[in-house]
Amino acid sequence: MNHLNNSRNLSTQFQTTLKKPVSCSGVGVHTNAKVSLTIAPAEPNSGIIFKRIDLGFDAEIPALVDNVIDTKLCTVLGSNGYGGNLRVATVEHLMAALFGAGIDNAIVQIDGPEVPVMDGSAEPFLFLLECAGKRTLNAPRKVIKITEEILVKEGNSIARITPSETFEITCSINFDHKLIGKQVIHYTAKENFKDKLSSARTFCLESEILKMRAAGLALGGSLSNAVVFSESRVLNEGGLRFPDEPARHKALDLIGDLYLLGTPIIGHIETLRAGHSINHKLSSFIIKNRSFWSLIDCPKQIVQPDAPLVAAASVA
Numbered sequence: 001m002n003h004l005n006n007s008r009n010l011s012t013q014f015q016t017t018l019k020k021p022v023s024c025s026g027v028g029v030h031t032n033a034k035v036s037l038t039i040a041p042a043e044p045n046s047g048i049i050f051k052r053i054d055l056g057f058d059a060e061i062p063a064l065v066d067n068v069i070d071t072k073l074c075t076v077l078g079s080n081g082y083g084g085n086l087r088v089a090t091v092e093h094l095m096a097a098l099f100g101a102g103i104d105n106a107i108v109q110i111d112g113p114e115v116p117v118m119d120g121s122a123e124p125f126l127f128l129l130e131c132a133g134k135r136t137l138n139a140p141r142k143v144i145k146i147t148e149e150i151l152v153k154e155g156n157s158i159a160r161i162t163p164s165e166t167f168e169i170t171c172s173i174n175f176d177h178k179l180i181g182k183q184v185i186h187y188t189a190k191e192n193f194k195d196k197l198s199s200a201r202t203f204c205l206e207s208e209i210l211k212m213r214a215a216g217l218a219l220g221g222s223l224s225n226a227v228v229f230s231e232s233r234v235l236n237e238g239g240l241r242f243p244d245e246p247a248r249h250k251a252l253d254l255i256g257d258l259y260l261l262g263t264p265i266i267g268h269i270e271t272l273r274a275g276h277s278i279n280h281k282l283s284s285f286i287i288k289n290r291s292f293w294s295l296i297d298c299p300k301q302i303v304q305p306d307a308p309l310v311a312a313a314s315v316a
């Protein structure tokens, strides 16, 4: 379906997929499972679909809000059927990279329960997508345009969306830690996702590690895939990639979680002390409350994040 006919509407954007499959392997940050992953081209209107290829049955999970089954420290897709086996954890950084690269349709084949954490950011996935290159498909890109304000709260976390002419986010964090403290990051689709957000790594406090491990989480976490703050310093050799790397990573997580809506979004999303749980609460509210938005063909003038995939031509 890469043939573009003459009837295409020149005022709207078109869906994309990859030009060819690309693969990587690594460990899951929470399960420590060694996994291989292949991102492959998909048909128009199929969206992003995860496919467990190690279970011996047809195990597809569309990357959609309705299929989120857990949000504790990461976003987990799955089905409560299949004896709880059909799950793919930590999808958010890959979803953010797919969004940032402007990829609408892809099949993500994976042979284990968790997306590899790579370096803890979305940059390695974005690099893979650049290597794959991008193909335009003959189907209009749909977008959710927010028309009414939405506000959700959870504990001391807040998330709000207001109508806007583009996709923009403002993420604020407030950590009781002298090296993190208050940080605010603002990002709009007019900026470069790759440079501004993609390389920001996941982070944690050294004091939380034992607690997470006792809960069976972060079993694959290390200084090569997460920023770790002790009370007085950053333990990673080389320190931070940005002074506000934690806030940038929160923005990255938010983008990945929101892409589970199945389309990009036009609106201004603001979050305070957010995590995957409230991100999911926000997107669930959107999906369940159709009167707060309309689904439109994405106009050409609406800039969507679109990583420079030109480099792909040289490796394709």
Ligand SMILES: [Zn+2]
Binding pocket: 092, 093, 202, 249, 253
């Ligand atoms: Zn993250």
